Amino acid sequence: MKYYKFWVKESVKINVGQSAEFVSILSGSNTSIEDARLELAKQSRFVEQKINGESPADDYEVPIKEHVEQVIDEANIITVCRYGAKILNTCQYTVLDLDDYPIDFFDMFRAVRKLPKKERIVAKFLQRLTKHPELGTDFRIYETTKGVRVIGKKYIEPAGKGYATLMRSLRVDWLYIILSQKQQCYRARVTPKPYRMKIKTIKVTSPLDCETQTYQDWAKDYAVAAQRFSVVKLIQTVGADFSREPVIRLHDTLCNEGRSRTLA
Template identity: 55%
Template sequence: MKYFKFWVKEPFDIRVGNQVETIQLLVGSNVSKAVAAEEGALRAKVIEQRIAEQQPKPLNEYDAVIKEHVAQIIDDKNIVTVCRYGAKIWNTTQYTILDLDHYRKGWLDIFKPLRKLSLKERIVFKFEENLTRYPQLGGDFRIYETAKGIRVICRTYLDPAERAHTNLLHKLHVDWLYVQLSNKQKCYRARLTPKPYRMRIKTIKLKTPLDCETQVYEDWAKDYEYAAQQFSVVRLVKAIGRDFSREPAIEYHDQMANLTRGCKLA
């Protein structure tokens, strides 16, 4: 999981053939904005050199940085960022988080009591059924209902960058785009606050982490946070195995998601 606390977006002049071109670079640092600017100048020089020598970008530089404003650092394995539409997002390398909106149907399902269950109940049923099939998931889970599906927090961490774990997530019917993002960013993500449109308030569009430093964002965030108090993001369905609800990141998740409020899910 790679993230930065400080960001700058600045123009840099580079030579392309016989001309000077201006490029805009968004650069981050965990030290200061001044250090980020220095890194930007160095990066511009590297880009200029690669163009001159017609060198491709090394594959190891394609690891995705979380280009979002860091709102909270819980610890070295858990941070909270602000996504492009303003919601708070938990990013973790401590837990495996599964967002399940569907379940994989099998022909044997006709012999199981699935027809009497709601979609979300079916998803939970199928997940529990898979636990004996995939012991690598561990034995400790917190299962939540969300507005559209089910969120499972597994106490066992499975590195999303490993192919075997990517394949496992696909077998569990985890959303394909979510799996790819987890793989690239080397962490799992979970939304902590409601989607604005579900609360019927104006949605903001944040193009870079720097947008969170503007007065426009601060004014919007006040209205958003006030509205969010009337909604919950999750509702606990059940816990399996050992209780890990008192671990700091889980407590933070439950509190930010308004778990105990029992409000409408959004």
């Protein structure tokens, strides 16, 4: 998982064939703003090479281009996403948001077909555990607005062999799979979506937007409204209870889990 605490965004000149064009480049550093500017020069050269059909050395791990709200530890951070909600990024736990479930032919003859959708998602996930012991044995299963969130204590490496096939067998969203592979971590939204709370939304186009007064004023109103909602509600635990682990406690606190509030 790669992230940066300092960002710069500048317009730089790129040579494209026999002409020159200006492009906007966002660059980050964990050292300082000045270091981020030095990295920007390297990135502009990289972009120039790509445009001109050259093959510069590429880093497969894509950085998380979001404002870092909190660094919990080396494996867990909280960032602000494009619509202002806070996101837990983790390479300590496996996080799966399931809005659907795998369908088997024989389900039509089983009791699972009569269950409400969210209960079916949980039931089908538990069935899959017997077929995929590599997922581990310890899980926390939560209800979300549209489906189910599963947090597994065992970390499944997104860059590992067979990862995409495993995730698709559980009906994990394809875009989420790709993002997990590129960023080499899992993401879990821990504060409500603004539109579900019926408050003014905001568009965060880069980490630098979170340094503006406009964003900071919005964030105060958003934080107040968010206290009236929950992101998840715990359904059940499977295996050993790891709820007291610091990151899980923070996840549950930020999500307002257990407060019997409307999911958003």
